[in-house]
Amino acid sequence: MGRLTRAVRAERGPVVAAPLAARMRPRRLAAYVGQEKVIGPGKLLRRLIEADRLGSVILYGPPGVGKTTLAEIIAHETRRRFVELSATAAGVKDVRDVLDAARRRLEDDGQRTCLFIDEIHRFNKAQQDVLLPDVENGVIALIGATTQNPFFALTSALVSRSRIFELESLSAADIATLLDRAVADREHGLGGEQVMLLPEARDFLVATSDGDARRALGALEVGVLSTADRPLVFTLDLARESVQRKALRYDAGDTHYDCASALIKSIRGSDADAGLYWLARMLEGGEDVRFLARRLVILASEDVGNTDPRALLIAVAAMQATEFVGLPECQLTLAQAVTYLALAPKSNACTTAIAAARRDVREQAVIPVPRHLQDRHYAGAKRLGHGQGYEYSHDAPDGIAAQDYLGVEKRYYEPTDRGLERDLGERLAEIRRRLHEGRQGGPEPS
Secondary structure (H helix, E strand, C coil): HHHHCCCCCCCCCEEEECHHHCCCCCCCCCHHCCCHHHCCCCHHHHHHHHHHHHCCCEECCCCCHHHHHHHHHHHHHCEEEEEEEEEECCCCCHHHHHHHHHHHHHHHHHCEEEEEECCCCHHCCHHHHHHHHHHHHHCCEEEEEECCHHHHHCCCHHCCCCEEECCCCCCCHHHHHHHHHHCCCCCCCHHHHHHEHHHHHHHHHHHHHHHHHHHHHHHHHHHHCCCCCHCCEECHHHHHHHHHHCCCCCCCCCHHHHHHHHHHHHCCCCCCHHHHHHHHCCCHHHCCHHHHHHHHHHHHHHHHHHHCCCCHHHHHHHHHHHHHCCCCHHHHHHHHHHHHHHCCCCCCCCHHHHHHHHHHHHCCCCCCHHHCCCCCCCHHHHHHCCCCCCHHHCCCCCCCCCCCCCCCCCCCCCCCCHHHHHHHHHHHHHHHHHHHHHHCCCCCCC
């Protein structure tokens, strides 16, 4: 248990062995940087802290935005004992031990407990359910931290008993503030190292951090500790060496779906440049190229359709080439498909047509197959009258036999006036007119 819990004292001395990001964690809410939408003056979480009415809280956001720091500050501000569990290491027994200890503290001396569970989405249902009674009874103030969407990653029972606060990536100004603070702080930061962080180096660290304070401070620390010169001028070259290769935040959860959504919507919106960026983002993040190819094939029919039938051919060819060639070369094929699909005229007429037809099948009486269209290629079909009266379309002068193919009047496909669908629309209007005459024995009413 000891290795899984720790108490936060009112004031902590510097921990020399700890990383810079850990040493620079603020101790007071007033020193907390960022998340104004959540913790700013008058915001709900701040009011709950100030009124000491915390309850169960889930902090949801990307890495390095201050979830653990905020949990520690909350425990300090509300004068609770801070106990931390890592969901990657703790089991049901560890959770029960923490809850039993919290219950004893509350009964013995009235001391309340703030239980912080990092990566809470890694707890299974049984582990999450163990928390529910003590959360509901107020034995503990639960603070869960997760990088995954809690509405998908946590049980509905725990979500319904918790307030969800979404933390965002820190702004460039927030990261710059933290870097300057780390350079100047003599007690916890690098103030004793005589470091002068040049503006262009700071800007580079800010840009490559992607709003992750831990990443920015880690790169700063690497640069300082790897250089013996004192005083140290922290240059742009040193910043580049310290960062090495930018680590992209990309996971199989929200980031995967959000980037895929951005890719599809950019192509649908005919923005080839945005489409290429989101394609690059997913490729750099290690996305499965088969997934990308499948999405492009779907889009070719869903959003382009008959305005440019070549779009589907190119998307399918890209899928086959991706499977055949693989990375890194298939990025060229995927880029070609993305740009072609983005620039193709758009139509969702096929998409809405099949959706409307399936809705009718589900919600309305099923239309029987007209007798003259029924199969007659088996013994006895003729005796049943199947296929009787069918007109072979190729025998008609223009290849259009004016007969009834459905039994009722239905219109599902409505071509746009863009691309090839402009011509298809004109042909469809003429065909519908002919078919209507065949059904009704006269001209279609206006």
